[in-house]
Amino acid sequence: MPESIVVGLDGSESSGRAADAAADAARRHDLSLVLACVVPWSPYSFTTAEENERRSVEKARETAAAQERVLDPVIARLSEPGDLAVEGVVRHGHPAETLVALAREHDAAWITVGRVGQSRVRTLLFGSTPSSLIQLSPIPVLVVP
Amino acid sequence: MTSPSDSLLAATFDEQVDGFFAPISDVITTIVFFAVPLDFIDEGVELPLIVVWLVIAGLFFTIYLRGFQFRAFTHAIQLIRGRYDDPRDAGEVTHFQALATAVSGTVGLGNIAGVGVAITLGGPGATFWMIVAGLLGMCTKGVECTLGVKYRNVYPDGRVSGGPMYYLTKGLKEKSPRLGTFGKVLAVLFCIFTLGGAVGGGNMFQANQAFSQAQSVTGGADGPLGGGAAGAVFGLVLALAVGAVIIGGIRSIARVTDKLVPFMAIFYVLACLTVLFANAGQIPAAFGSIITEAFSPEAGYGGIVGVLIQGFRRAAFSNEAGLGSAAIAHSAVKTEHPATEGHVAVLEPFIDTVVICTMTALAIVITGTYLDDASDAGVQTTSAAFETVVSWFPIVLAVAVILFAYSTMLAWSYYGLKAATYLFGESMVVDRTWKLIFCLFVVIGASSTLDAVIGFSDSMIFLMSLPNIIGLYILARVVKREINGYRAQVESGEILPMADRT
Numbered sequence: 001m002p003e004s005i006v007v008g009l010d011g012s013e014s015s016g017r018a019a020d021a022a023a024d025a026a027r028r029h030d031l032s033l034v035l036a037c038v039v040p041w042s043p044y045s046f047t048t049a050e051e052n053e054r055r056s057v058e059k060a061r062e063t064a065a066a067q068e069r070v071l072d073p074v075i076a077r078l079s080e081p082g083d084l085a086v087e088g089v090v091r092h093g094h095p096a097e098t099l100v101a102l103a104r105e106h107d108a109a110w111i112t113v114g115r116v117g118q119s120r121v122r123t124l125l126f127g128s129t130p131s132s133l134i135q136l137s138p139i140p141v142l143v144v145p
Numbered sequence: 146m147t148s149p150s151d152s153l154l155a156a157t158f159d160e161q162v163d164g165f166f167a168p169i170s171d172v173i174t175t176i177v178f179f180a181v182p183l184d185f186i187d188e189g190v191e192l193p194l195i196v197v198w199l200v201i202a203g204l205f206f207t208i209y210l211r212g213f214q215f216r217a218f219t220h221a222i223q224l225i226r227g228r229y230d231d232p233r234d235a236g237e238v239t240h241f242q243a244l245a246t247a248v249s250g251t252v253g254l255g256n257i258a259g260v261g262v263a264i265t266l267g268g269p270g271a272t273f274w275m276i277v278a279g280l281l282g283m284c285t286k287g288v289e290c291t292l293g294v295k296y297r298n299v300y301p302d303g304r305v306s307g308g309p310m311y312y313l314t315k316g317l318k319e320k321s322p323r324l325g326t327f328g329k330v331l332a333v334l335f336c337i338f339t340l341g342g343a344v345g346g347g348n349m350f351q352a353n354q355a356f357s358q359a360q361s362v363t364g365g366a367d368g369p370l371g372g373g374a375a376g377a378v379f380g381l382v383l384a385l386a387v388g389a390v391i392i393g394g395i396r397s398i399a400r401v402t403d404k405l406v407p408f409m410a411i412f413y414v415l416a417c418l419t420v421l422f423a424n425a426g427q428i429p430a431a432f433g434s435i436i437t438e439a440f441s442p443e444a445g446y447g448g449i450v451g452v453l454i455q456g457f458r459r460a461a462f463s464n465e466a467g468l469g470s471a472a473i474a475h476s477a478v479k480t481e482h483p484a485t486e487g488h489v490a491v492l493e494p495f496i497d498t499v500v501i502c503t504m505t506a507l508a509i510v511i512t513g514t515y516l517d518d519a520s521d522a523g524v525q526t527t528s529a530a531f532e533t534v535v536s537w538f539p540i541v542l543a544v545a546v547i548l549f550a551y552s553t554m555l556a557w558s559y560y561g562l563k564a565a566t567y568l569f570g571e572s573m574v575v576d577r578t579w580k581l582i583f584c585l586f587v588v589i590g591a592s593s594t595l596d597a598v599i600g601f602s603d604s605m606i607f608l609m610s611l612p613n614i615i616g617l618y619i620l621a622r623v624v625k626r627e628i629n630g631y632r633a634q635v636e637s638g639e640i641l642p643m644a645d646r647t
Contacts, residue, residue, distance in 0.1 A: 016205040042226050043239040046403040048396075052238045052477035057303040059236040092236025099233065144171050 002109035004032045008099050008129065011037075011070040014114030016124065018144040022112040023078045032085035036099060037066040042090040047092045066090045067143075096132040103139055107120055110140040157492075169599035177604035186376040192450060195585035195607045196457050199467045202614045203281025204290050209621060213628060214491040220635065223490040228642040229485070237479030240489045247490070249406045250556025251497050254354045254524065255346075255463030257413075257542070260505040261526030262433035264515040267455025268446040269431070270438030272506035274456025279498025282466030288617055288624050291470030292316060292485030294480065295627060300571075307476030307559075309335045309609075310567045312615045320619060322595035331612035336564035338612070340579075341605030342470070345460065347557025348583060349590025350602035352380055352536070356591040358524045361539060362543045380591025384584040386551065391558045392580045404475045406552045409545045410501065416531060416538055417504035423534045424511045431510045461607070463502055463556035464494035468606060469613035473560050482640075484631035487624070558583050 007022045009015045019035060026033045039062045047098070071088035079086045091098050105109050116128050130143045166376040180191035207214065223229065225241045265269040287310070296315040297307025317328030356379045360370040370379065389395045421428060442452045448562075465471060471493060480485050505527055508513050514529040515522075524546055531538035558580065565579040617624075634640045 008425060039236065043230065043235070043237050044241050046245050046249070046400075047238070047409060048241050048400075049250070049474050049477070051305050052242065052246055052319060052398075053306045055236075055238045055477060056305055056479075060303065062236070093232070098235075 002031065002107055006035050006103045006106060006142045007035055008033045008095065008107040008111065008113040008133075009035055009070050009074060010114070010116075010129075012114055012116065013145060016074065016115065018112045018114040018142075019078060021076050021142070021144050023084060025112075027082060029109070031109060032087065032106075033078065034087050034089060034102065034108065035071055035078075036089045036091065036102050038095040038098045039063070039066055039072045039090065039092045040095055042094065050091045055123060057123070059144045062092070062123055063090045069077045095129045096136050099129075100134060100136050100138070103137070108139060111137055112142045113142060115143050115145045150171065152575055164643075169225060170604075173601060173606045177607055183637065185419040187358065190455075193454065193458070196315065199607075199610055200278065200281065200284075201612075202244035202467050202617065203278070203285050206284045206617070206621070209282055210284060210288070210625060210628060212284075213287055213487075214280065216632075217287060217491045220632075221492050222509055223642065224485055225488050225492070228644070229640065230643060231368065232643070234479050239479055240480070240485065243246055243475045243478035243486060243491060244489050246556075247471050248496055248625075249403060249552045250474055250502060250560075251407070251463070251465050251493060251553075253463075253553035254351055254408055254546065255459065256356045256497065256501045257505055257527050257546060257549070258354045259459040259463050259522040260502050261509060261524060262522045263455045263459035264506060264509050265522035265526055266446070267452040268438050268442050268515070269434040269506075269510045270436075270440070270442045270446070270449075270452040271456035271459070272435045272496070272503065272510065273439030274453045274461040275502055275506065276456075276499055278457040278459040278460035279464060279494050279502065282460065282464045282494040282498065285614075285617070286464070286471055286494050287465040287487040287491040287628075288470060288474040288621075289467070289472040289613070290490035291483045291624050291627050292617070292620055293483075294486045295477060295483035296572045297476040297622070301310070305477045306473070306563060308563055309613045309616060310564065312472070312620065316620045316623065317616065318580055320623070322549075322600050324414070324619065325502055325598065326520050328616070331616055335609060335612040337566045338562050339564035340568075340609040341469070342468070342609050343557040343561030343581060343603075344586040345604070346453050346604035347470075347560065348554055348586050349555050349593065349603075351473065352383055352590035354524050355383065355547045355550040355594060358528065358543045358546045362539050375591075376592035377588055380588035381598070382551050383547075383551070383554075383591060384587035386585055387558065387586045388580070389552050390555060392585070394579065402548060402552050402555070411543070411547050413499060414504050416541060417508045419538075420508040420530060420534045421504075421511060427511050428507075433505060435510060444555035458603075460498050460502065462603060463611075465606070466494050468609040468615075470557075472613075473563055474556065481632075482627075482631045488646055503641040542548045554587065556584075619633070 003020045005026050007019050010018060022033060054084050067088065067090055071090065075088050077088050078084060089102060091102065094097060099111055111133060114131055130141070133141050177195055178193040180193040182191050196320060197415040225244055227241065230239060263275060278487060293307045295314035297305060298311050299305050302506055313332040313335060314328045316375050355378050358370065360375065361377060363370045386398070390398050412554065440449055441448065443513040446452050471490060480486060506528045509526055512530040512533045514526050517529060528539040528542050531542055561583060562576065562579055566573050569575045
């Protein structure tokens, strides 16, 4: 039996609504909630020597910022009633791939993400996390507008 | 329109810079390239001891580590593909990134201009020795970078950096407390020579050759860049572009060039391949002359030793193996086993010398432009080779040259900075002073004549190998233990690829 719902958070309004929707569902199905914030990062990007020197420091800073600004407010809001197990995770990587990996690790029933309000041109050029998630995920994906 | 007095004034500026610089460079060059005359082989053949020093180091480690560079190859590729990376370490510096950073620092004008010089002075046979030197250099690089990671420095604020100055001090002290002071002396010497190498080969040579190529594609001495002060003006623009990144902290420029350089490198190799395919019929003959002339060169190239020296010298200048610079670039990688970066680092001279330099060499040998005395030995030899096939290729080459020069300068400004802060401590004053001096030398480099610049930049860069390789010999056993220990763990299955871990 699946144990959790993984929610992808990026600090946007729609990802906040995704978290609310997932919280409702988690209560109803008696599942735990895994709130994930993925810092976009690629192991194959090109960096300068100076960036490499600071990378560990930067990673720690990015992780702390994601935890404080994105995860903590939502965790505080959702765990206030006290009837829900909420866990926050910050990871670096490709957003969709990392969400899929987290879903596997936490034995998720499905993945919930917010729809990103971006222009068609941008989506055409860079794709979007929800659409690549739909392509990659082995479990259902719920996209919240 | 410029009046005659203007251009006279301008001309004297460049000449003054040159006149001031040439004698200094001559003195340093004579000392560093102290050469044993080998008149019994052929008239005028000399053996520079510094080249012997580098080759012996490569040979020693190749034998001592039983051809490590060849055994390391497949595992190195698995490492850069991230097969052994723990996903929990995502967000840290990967093996791929460490290698890419180091390669973008080394792939520079040595690959284009240096090869042109080698073949003009040493004939086609120099290519063969260049490849041999590249293969030996792979081992030296692996050794340096293993040590660079093992003894790297973690600053109190969490930044990670390493390099010969750290393994010379920490490594030698660990080996024996009596070697502590000696290690310190070597580290200080290394840093002084790195400062010299950074302004020389990492800066002036690059600026000079970038200008030379820009001038020749815009119409030579009669073109817009043909005027007397053009070198200084070009240097000033380049210095501003370098300063914008290293002093102004405009990272976006560095990021753009970092992304462009790999594409430029691929494009460069494709351009060389185009030259080769256009002359496909002559490829066997070119290979033939590269091999036969490596051992029995035609008259005028100084016999086998003369050819060998040209090849080795240019290969060393291009891939920097044994100089210690790569140990600085590679050491920020995230790994628990220093030997992993040693494996990955062997790919650097492979890409730089065995692939890219050989491509340049083949293009030059096939088109025969090295025989032409009309163009200066250097970038223009390569440019002429490209021009024989597609008329606008020299323009592409000019863009590549300027980008390579620029990225190499940025890399060396970092190496120099690390040396400066090691010598004078971490402070804003040291940081800014070094970076300003570095930018000043861009201007000097662009306005100097080739001989003075090549001599100076070569000599300072090669001096780095003195303290560095002494340290490598002393720490040879440490490296062997690291590498063999790691390989044993991989072979016994103690270290598994991520996919096989449970």
